[in-house]
Amino acid sequence: MPAIKTNRNSSKKEVIISKAAKLFREKGFSATSMRDLAENVGVEAASLYNHIRSKAEILQEICFRVANQFMTHLEEMENSKQSSIAKVQSILQFHIRQMIHNYEAVHVADREWKHLTDPYLSNFKTQRKTYRQRLAGIIEQGIAKKEIKKIDAPTAVLIMLHAVSGIESWHRSKQKISAEQLEENMVIILVEGLRAG
Amino acid sequence: MPAIKTNRNSSKKEVIISKAAKLFREKGFSATSMRDLAENVGVEAASLYNHIRSKAEILQEICFRVANQFMTHLEEMENSKQSSIAKVQSILQFHIRQMIHNYEAVHVADREWKHLTDPYLSNFKTQRKTYRQRLAGIIEQGIAKKEIKKIDAPTAVLIMLHAVSGIESWHRSKQKISAEQLEENMVIILVEGLRAG
DNA sequence: CCTACCGATCGGTAGG
DNA sequence: CCTACCGATCGGTAGG
Numbered sequence: 132m133p134a135i136k137t138n139r140n141s142s143k144k145e146v147i148i149s150k151a152a153k154l155f156r157e158k159g160f161s162a163t164s165m166r167d168l169a170e171n172v173g174v175e176a177a178s179l180y181n182h183i184r185s186k187a188e189i190l191q192e193i194c195f196r197v198a199n200q201f202m203t204h205l206e207e208m209e210n211s212k213q214s215s216i217a218k219v220q221s222i223l224q225f226h227i228r229q230m231i232h233n234y235e236a237v238h239v240a241d242r243e244w245k246h247l248t249d250p251y252l253s254n255f256k257t258q259r260k261t262y263r264q265r266l267a268g269i270i271e272q273g274i275a276k277k278e279i280k281k282i283d284a285p286t287a288v289l290i291m292l293h294a295v296s297g298i299e300s301w302h303r304s305k306q307k308i309s310a311e312q313l314e315e316n317m318v319i320i321l322v323e324g325l326r327a328g
Numbered sequence: 329m330p331a332i333k334t335n336r337n338s339s340k341k342e343v344i345i346s347k348a349a350k351l352f353r354e355k356g357f358s359a360t361s362m363r364d365l366a367e368n369v370g371v372e373a374a375s376l377y378n379h380i381r382s383k384a385e386i387l388q389e390i391c392f393r394v395a396n397q398f399m400t401h402l403e404e405m406e407n408s409k410q411s412s413i414a415k416v417q418s419i420l421q422f423h424i425r426q427m428i429h430n431y432e433a434v435h436v437a438d439r440e441w442k443h444l445t446d447p448y449l450s451n452f453k454t455q456r457k458t459y460r461q462r463l464a465g466i467i468e469q470g471i472a473k474k475e476i477k478k479i480d481a482p483t484a485v486l487i488m489l490h491a492v493s494g495i496e497s498w499h500r501s502k503q504k505i506s507a508e509q510l511e512e513n514m515v516i517i518l519v520e521g522l523r524a525g
Numbered sequence: 526c527c528t529a530c531c532g533a534t535c536g537g538t539a540g541g
Numbered sequence: 542c543c544t545a546c547c548g549a550t551c552g553g554t555a556g557g
Binding site for chain 2: 161162278279282283285286292300301313326328
């Protein structure tokens with residue numbers, strides 16, 4: 132029954148990708164060996180190759196899945212009727228939630244994409260650049276409508292996206308505030324600033 | 329003349345560390361080989377070992393030099409008489425300027441420190457944690473004095489420090505705003521927020 | 526899914 | 542500073 136065989140293969144592939152995301156985040160792509168990964172999955176290294184084509188393919192899967200999720204949400208926001216500041220806030224919240232709940236993969240896509248090889252590398256860099264430009268576009272609309280103060284939009288994008296990657300520290304922290312409080316604090320600081328007033 | 333020999337050795341060591349910082353940033357610590365590094369320095373791989381003890385030692389030098397610079401500036405701020413918000417702003421500016429002018433080393437210390445080995449790894453993690461706690465302390469003083477709004481101080485630290493690492497994108501950007509404009513925009517967004525008002 | 530193994534490359538050393 | 546080389550480990554394949 133080929134249907135069952137496909138399910139088995141693909142679910143084992145998902146286990147491999149999920150364990151790989153965990154290891155790539157902890158040790159980095161280059162410092163993670165296929166023998167490390169095999170041990171975590173519970174098979175010999177050679178057996179991994181029945182499910183995946185190469186180490187490079189695993190990284191590709193992780194990076195492009197994450198990229199597609201973010202691009203899909205961005206497009207929803209572009210087509211929505213909200214105010215620009217609400218769109219920016221929603222995108223920020225989406226990033227925060229992804230970083231909280233899909234931490235391993237999101238972090239790997241953010242930090243390890245440099246180890247992709249062409250043509251995937253160029254493709255990924257293009258997608259990344261496009262995403263940032265379109266997000267900057269939304270911010271610029273907000274500035275034009277005077278909902279957002281006159282700042283350099285690409286700089287705002289850079290701050291937002293990198294601030295979110297700080298959630299890494301939250302994950303590692305012993306005495307954490309709740310995910311809800313984290314999200315609330317991050318949105319307030321980025322939207323309203325630090326200064327009291 | 330041992331004095332001259334020492335100078336020659338230490339300046340060659342500086343060249344090695346500087347080229348290593350560049351490569352570690354571009355490719356990551358694990359993906360940079362000593363043969364890569366040797367080629368960039370202009371010698372054979374074996375010759376590097378007349379100046380440095382190991383690949384690990386190079387990373388240690390980079391990470392602890394950067395850590396010491398930040399810790400020194402933090403201590404200056406702790407001992408200064410400015411308002412808390414001015415202290416936070418000065419620390420933010422120090423991070424931004426370091427990231428602009430000592431980009432390679434600062435970026436490596438920020439992203440590649442996981443590849444340190446004990447006892448250096450534990451030492452670095454402790455310093456990092458201490459730095460963040462003390463910066464959070466300054467922010468908490470600002471909250472107590474109502475100069476800073478009531479937010480979770482560790483979350484503010486996390487946002488500030490990670491936002492600054494976004495300067496990486498600025499370095500890679502073709503059509504950059506000036507370093508001064510970048511600094512001004514980053515400080516405004518983080519201190520005053522995005523929303524117009 | 527395993528055993529057995531490949532060529533390439535790694536960080537590092539010996540010796541001059 | 543170089544040539545020559547070491548043992549270890551890498552990603553991946555053959556064959557069953």
